[in-house]
Amino acid sequence: MKILLLHSLYVPHVGGGAEIVVRQLAEGLQDRGCDVTVLVTGPETGLHEEVHNGVRIYRAGLYNFYWHYTQARANPLLRLGWHYRDRYNRRMRQHVREVIARERPDVVLCNNLTGWSISAWDEISATGIPIVQVLHDLYLLCPKDTMFDKGRSCERQCGLCSAFRQRHAAASAQVAAVIGVSRFILDKVSGHGYFGQASRHLVHNATTASEAAPRQHHSGLLRYGYIGTLSENKGVAWLIRQFQALSINATLEIAGRGKLDYEAQLNAMVDPAKVRLVGYQDAEVFMRNIDVLVVPSLWDEPFGLVAVEACARHLPVIATDMGGLPEIIQDNLNGLICSPNDPDSLGRAMLRLYLDSGLRQHLSRQARASVAPFLNTERMLDQYQSILHATLHGRRAYDEPEFAEHYAPQAEPAGDR
Incomplete structure (x- = not known):
């Protein structure tokens, strides 16, 4: 052919x-x-x-x-x-x-x-x-x-x-x-x-992703991460606001690029003690250095390959109920689901994974098997x-x-x- x-x-x-x-x-x-x-x-x-x-x-x-x-x-x-x-x-x-x-x-x-x-x-x-x-x-x-x-x-x-x-x-x-x-x-x-x-x-x-052992989180500091396009419809500003409102021992790293004016807006709103914008990153390297991936899409995400990549690496995923994301992430199986219609649901999901280490370990163990068809x-x-x-x-x-x-x-x- x-x-x-x-x-x-x-x-x-x-x-x-x-x-x-x-x-x-x-x-x-x-x-x-x-x-x-x-x-x-x-x-x-x-x-x-x-x-x-x-x-x-x-x-x-x-x-x-x-x-x-x-x-x-x-x-x-x-x-x-x-x-x-x-x-x-x-x-x-x-x-x-x-x-x-x-x-x-x-x-x-x-x-x-x-x-x-x-x-x-x-x-x-x-x-x-x-x-x-x-x-x-x-x-x-x-x-x-x-x-x-x-x-x-x-x-x-x-x-x-x-x-x-x-x-x-x-x-x-x-x-x-x-x-x-x-x-x-x-x-x-x-x-x-x-x-x-x-x-x-x-x-x-x-996608393909090599097998790795489920995550073992030992330190008190929990590392949340976002990787993807920096744009309004991706919910990056919502994520920053929700994270910075939490009083937890955690960090948030945001990787990716976007329009220059929007990147400037994001930089103006972050507290550098809690949130870092790290620019373009290799996804595999980035995911090795976080404990939870967040996909806070406000729009109807057609699929969400990044969620598959995270689960394949035994990362729990917090995702919205938008578009094709629920075809990948299931609540309490490989991640937690939140909704833009309930703005505080994102903060509650991050807080829940911070407080409940048993839940994090459970989601991590289940994550790769849950996305096996997508691998x-x-x-x-x-x-x-x-x-x-x-x-x-x-x-x-x-x-x-x-x-x-x-x-x-x-x-x-x-x-x-």
């Missing part, structure tokens, strides 16, 4: 978990004998070819007011103009056309469409090549891809989002198969009338390969219920705490 994998970004440009998974797919499918090419946006005009870990990469200059992978925040009017052009960016079709002409793929695996817009679907469809669309975010419902506004997750599309996505659901009829990285994201987008002609599949993201990257590649092969030959791959059953969260053993 010759596969063209289309996405918004690719290493070294990493904006979130989607880039990690897309790289896993590209390199994993290539290692299995598929001929994989990746097409992504880039900061330089024109089309530039390179090879990374044996995978051929095309970086296409973005035809818009600015390239979206930057720490500087554009002014509101310019951002609005960027999203208006991204409703249907005709000029990006020429990059898709050129790469298809060069590579002649059998199937196109579309991922995040930010920068490409749904014009990519039209260009691919014009060649007769089948399209498989992976849902990593809410781009098809919201230009900002988050459905988050004024400090909270949107319950429905606003007028502007509806206007900017007016013809998108109809255009999705060109897609032969759709894959959701969580049950939440698959149902959320499909529920707005998308992918009526497509076969539907649930394939949770997976099987070969299983994930099997599923993608099956869906791509079936789509290419006009057949159905694994049906959705099988995926749901295989990836159902592990129940807590009877009689355990």
Whole structure:
């Protein structure tokens, strides 16, 4: 199979978990004998070819007011103009056309469409090549891809989002198969009338993490940590406020990058005796030096790969009940669940794990086994390969219920705490 994998970004440009998974797919499918090419946006005009870990990469200059992978925040009017052009960016079709002409793929695996817009679907469809669309975010419902506004997750599309996505659901009829990285994201987008002609599949993201012994906490100081994008929808400011209100012998380290103005806001609110912003960190190294991971998302997080990575390393996780996170974290099994609708629930969860060492040890012991299905990257590649092969030959791959059953969260053993 010759596969063209289309996405918004690719290493070294990493904006979130989607880039990690897309790289896993590209390199994993290539290692299995598929001929994989990746097409992504880039900061330089024109089309530039390179090879990374044996995978051929095309970086296409973005035809818009600015390239979206930057720490500087554009002014509101310019951002609005960027999203208006991204409703249907005709000029990006020429990059898709050129790469298809060069590579002649059998199937196109579309991922995040930010920068490409749904014009990519039209260009691919014009060649007769089948399209498989992976849902990593809410781009098809919201230009900002988050459905988050004024400090909270949107319950429905606003007028502007509806206007900017007016013809998108109809255009999705060109897609032969759709894959959701969580049950939440698959149902959320499909529920707005998308992918009526497509076969539907649930394939949770997976990662690899070496086995390690459950955590043994000996000192009185408890170390909480957050790692990820620094942005309002990720709940970082909420986490800082809740933590600093606690009178406990603990520290909080926050790793990651964000827009420069938001980073400045966070730095202005932290008490340096309790909280440290440590910038970009390697996830494995960072998690070795904390006792509890916090994922305080205020928006509907599509999946939450960082929660899987933490559990795989026997870290208890405090997470919100937003989006796909409850498909990973279960209350009192591998972590504690809190809710943005109850702002103090985050502080109570942190305090509970501080006071109850037995609970921390229990969650640590259960953590890795609870996410075992998400640690099987070969299983994930099997599923993608099956869906791509079936789509290419006009057949159905694994049906959705099988995926749901295989990836159902592990129940807590009877009689355990």
